[in-house]
Amino acid sequence: MTHAIEAQGLTKRFGSEVAVEGLDLTVAPGTVYGFLGPNGAGKTTTMRMLTSLTRPTNGEAWIDGQSVSDRDAVRASIGYLPEEPPVFDELTGREQLEYFGRLRDLPPEIIDRRITNWLDRFDLTDDANKRIEDYSKGMRQKVGLIQTLLHEPDVVFLDEPTSGLDPRAARTVLDVIAELTDEGQTVFLSTHILSVVEELADVVGVLYEGDLVTEGSPAELTARMESEDGTTLEDVFLSVTAERERTPTGRGAKPESSVARSDGATDSTKPDADDR
Numbered sequence: 417m418t419h420a421i422e423a424q425g426l427t428k429r430f431g432s433e434v435a436v437e438g439l440d441l442t443v444a445p446g447t448v449y450g451f452l453g454p455n456g457a458g459k460t461t462t463m464r465m466l467t468s469l470t471r472p473t474n475g476e477a478w479i480d481g482q483s484v485s486d487r488d489a490v491r492a493s494i495g496y497l498p499e500e501p502p503v504f505d506e507l508t509g510r511e512q513l514e515y516f517g518r519l520r521d522l523p524p525e526i527i528d529r530r531i532t533n534w535l536d537r538f539d540l541t542d543d544a545n546k547r548i549e550d551y552s553k554g555m556r557q558k559v560g561l562i563q564t565l566l567h568e569p570d571v572v573f574l575d576e577p578t579s580g581l582d583p584r585a586a587r588t589v590l591d592v593i594a595e596l597t598d599e600g601q602t603v604f605l606s607t608h609i610l611s612v613v614e615e616l617a618d619v620v621g622v623l624y625e626g627d628l629v630t631e632g633s634p635a636e637l638t639a640r641m642e643s644e645d646g647t648t649l650e651d652v653f654l655s656v657t658a659e660r661e662r663t664p665t666g667r668g669a670k671p672e673s674s675v676a677r678s679d680g681a682t683d684s685t686k687p688d689a690d691d692r
């Protein structure tokens with residue numbers, strides 16, 4: 417079976433800073449992989465490598481068996497919603513989505529039909545012709561999510577997809593994620609909201625200082641802890657990350673505050689300058 421996502425020895429250094437270290441993982445098609453880790457653990461950097469937006473310093477990754485080093489070959493298979501949805505303030509919601517549909521080479525009638533359906537699903541129809549500069553954070557997030565899904569990618573990378581959403585919209589997003597996997601799509605989901613992972617993830621991986629410190633189904637991870645009934649994913653998360661804090665390795669020894677981002681990136685869906 418071809419893995420939807422595979423990484424072998426994936427490593428990213430920014431100067432002397434090791435953001436991700438020798439990451440090995442596989443994700444089966446049609447599943448949700450919950451990617452957890454404290455702030456600065458390397459989740460975004462991992463997703464940027466897996467989506468071909470930044471080049472690994474070492475190691476390799478494949479999407480549907482296709483190397484991410486060939487951006488053109490994997491582009492159509494990937495959808496990526498970064499933490500800050502990349503949208504143009506001066507466009508209306510509908511124009512933004514049409515623009516994305518054209519970038520993805522979708523026929524106009526398909527673009528039109530899918531946009532209409534998604535706007536309706538996310539309760540955005542009445543605001544579709546307003547400029548995005550007048551949108552709330554949650555409305556921008558909805559547009560970002562729709563444009564990520566518009567071309568029906570095989571593998572969807574979502575960074576905090578429910579960020580800024582009210583409970584009803586957040587519920588719609590969770591339902592949509594479950595439906596995607598029913599259709600055979602694969603979802604790589606990074607979030608700090610553990611209940612979301614608990615509900616959706618088939619497999620959970622916890623990244624700590626660039627290292628995958630534990631992996632398994634939510635049930636396996638909670639069962640692995642020698643503790644009383646009622647252990648939650650939060651207990652697991654706190655336990656595995658605290659263990660590492662007591663025995664710092666690699667980049668754990670470095671002060672986080674000394675690290676300056678070298679790309680100054682404002683649009684996290686753009687490839688890094690050194691990767692073009």
Ligand SMILES: Nc1ncnc2c1ncn2[C@@H]1O[C@H](COP(=O)(O)OP(=O)(O)OP(=O)(O)O)[C@@H](O)[C@H]1O
Nearest residue numbers: 430435455456457458459460461675676677678679
């Ligand atoms: N372009 C860059 N230049 C220099 N250092 C970087 C760059 N991008 C990330 N880093 C560093 O790599 C490490 C991992 O960052 P990353 O953004 O991947 O973490 P994260 O797990 O996504 O964090 P959060 O949960 O806060 O979003 C951090 O120490 C960060 O400062």
